[in-house]
Amino acid sequence: AQKITQTQPGMFVQEKEAVTLDCTYDTSDQSYGLFWYKQPSSGEMIFLIYQGSYDEQNATEGRYSLNFQKARKSANLVISASQLGDSAMYFCAMSRYNQGGKLIFGQGTELSVKP
């Protein structure tokens, strides 16, 4: 069975600083993908970044990067130069390559950016 663990229920960061949101996962599969989603107070789910289990380089998308450590089964999200608009819930999730449609989520981390 797959499991995603996010151990930080809430985080604070000063505007313009970088912040790391932790995510660890548990799976016996070799082929899987890891995702991060942002959920602002308005409620929509916004896809941020993806990392495949066979990708050798860490994924980056603008100010977002994914620190992928396969041996440790961690997939931490790094947000550089935090902005007030980054205040939101952040969810880590995973999906097996042969199980499209089945996305498993962690409990989420609520990030607050201070001016």
Add this chain to the structure above:
Amino acid sequence: NAGVTQTPKFQVLKTGQSMTLQCAQDMNHEYMSWYRQDPGMGLRLIHYSVGAGITDQGEVPNGYNVSRSTTEDFPLRLLSAAPSQTSVYFCASSYDFGGNTGYTFGSGTRLTVV
């Protein structure tokens, strides 16, 4: 291109009533799924589908039914609503297992069962 459309956005039901949450996508995605979101528990998978006519259970399927007669639509049915089903429900679709484009989510349905 509307993406994933969920209706209704809000609904109040009495215990024991039935209803169907609608989900439609116009991206020709094969994979669709339903999630419920409760405070402190993230999103939990209810049911998912890998194509028309094929569905399977997720983490919390009890009390919910689904069917997938077309690629575009994936309705979620509550046969006899219970207060424990008060939640926010999200429908999502994807081209394959997600990949570089991720899963596309609808805007959610906030359901209250009294």
